[in-house]
Amino acid sequence: MLEIIGILGGGAMGRGIAQVALQNNKSVIVYDVMPNAAEIITNHLTVTFDLLIGKAKITNDQKNEYLANLKIVDSMQKLADCDLIIEAIIEDLQLKKTVFEGLSKVLKSSAIVCSNTSSFSITAIASAYKDPSRCLGLHFFNPAPVMPLVEIISAYQTDPLLVEQLKAEMTNWKKTPVVAKDTPGFIVNRIARPFYSEALRIYEENLATKEDIDLAIKQIGGFKMEPLS
Template sequence: MTEKKIIGVVGTGTMGTGIAQIAAMNGHKVFLFDVNENALEKSKESLSKIFKRLVEKKKITQNDAVNFINRIQFVVSFEELSECKFIIEAVVEDIKVKKGIFRELEKITSEETILATNTSSLSIAAISSACENNERVLGVHFFNPAPLLPLVEIIPGLATSDIVVNSARGLLESWNKEIVIAKDTPGFIVNRVARSFYGEALRIYEEGIADVPTIDNAMKEIGGFKMGPFELMDLIGNDVNYKVTETVFEQFFFDPRFKPSITQKRLVEAGYLGRKSGRGFYDYSQEFVVTEPNTDTKLEQEIFNRILVMLINEAADAVFMNIATKDDVDKAMTKGVNYPKGLLKWTDELGVENVVNIIQSLYDYYNEDRYRVNPLLKKMAKESRKFF
């Protein structure tokens, strides 16, 4: 049996720690590095706790737990990463910091070492420009919590070689990850398509069509989503969620489809960040009672239809613009953010003509570019008519 690759992880925050856990549980020796020794210490404690909990839940044996933790080395010197054959960077989302790391990684590693970034919103082209040989640089975008969510988006940069992409895919598949390949474009697949889940919910709320609990309830009850958009924004953190929307909006040269919401901006400014600050769209103090949702079926159906068709429009655009295949777009949304169904599969079930009609009626009503029907959906609707 060939020896498993030594994995390096740079940055031991939420994501780095999760990725190290996966690699160790899959038999790899892992080197975990952070500039901040407290962060390293915290990561060590958190991994010990996680393995302990897995033993308590009888998911792993005590012996496994010892083996896993022994495979992880917490290193304080960057040079110790030189032995690694696959390095995943998961430091702060800052282009200067990331480029600095890739520049240094190139110097200390052998040429065949693959250098990957877990960035959510920066371009792989920009990060990999720090390396002289950028054929071995690519994006591998995990979802939080990395050990639980199966999806990884692989994002080749302009120069990434096919060998590197295939090797990364092989490794991540051996960790039981579900892989999709995405073009190096803002938000890749998930963070691009999912913008409508939040954006359209916020728009419905801002127009006063329904309140927060009603919109959340509609998406859960009618749509089968595990969480409503406002619950999810509060969980992710309004600061983080707002920032992603703002970045995607800017990177798409201010396309109105991705316009951020003033309501959410105000929440961030007020420090209403969500669960982590005790207040967001909801109040998490114990005495607070959530307003009952309006369960009028017609209203709920209207809310659900509107958010769903906007999601579908975005999913279709990702296919239309060759960001990913139809299957990969559906896989990304079900495996990365737990959507109950793939959006293109949902389109087939609803009938593409119905979907197009709803989006078109929004466009007719608002006359805003935000509601323009994607050409791929129009084409699909035209083709579906041929069969009747």
């Protein structure tokens, strides 16, 4: 069972993923290098849970339980007991590799170690970890608590059993997991690139107005967002 979830980086994605894990009754440990990380992340989640109470989506007791299960730590060593790690630090390949190398000295051998990277090779990031077969990509979308889709990326070295385990875990978290190989953009961002760039080309070539392109895609095509607005 993956009970203790460690999250590296408490920014836009890390905080959202922490919220998802807490609302699935996990113990969550967040490590972030920013000054006042504990205050910033706890305040953010407190405000978010208060908003959910206001909308009658959670109770005050649940909020207190979630916050009691949240720990913000000031060193990577304090992630030692984690069963699942989700790295969501800034998008910098060298830094991610340094973090994975550091985690090698800290984590137990049974830990599953994931990166939320949008653009880097999971195979490259995993190569910095002591046992690359334990590493995968776990790509949430922004905002993580709202977006159901999660891409699970199997690196060259990943143990295939972990893909299945993570798929089951994400389903338990009420997410919709899809599995992709480790290629640039995975599934969604690969499709998104031509979606936006073709819309821009149509506009630049004066083939249609911005309004008509957006109308065609959103209202007729059924996409939730217009490519140009």
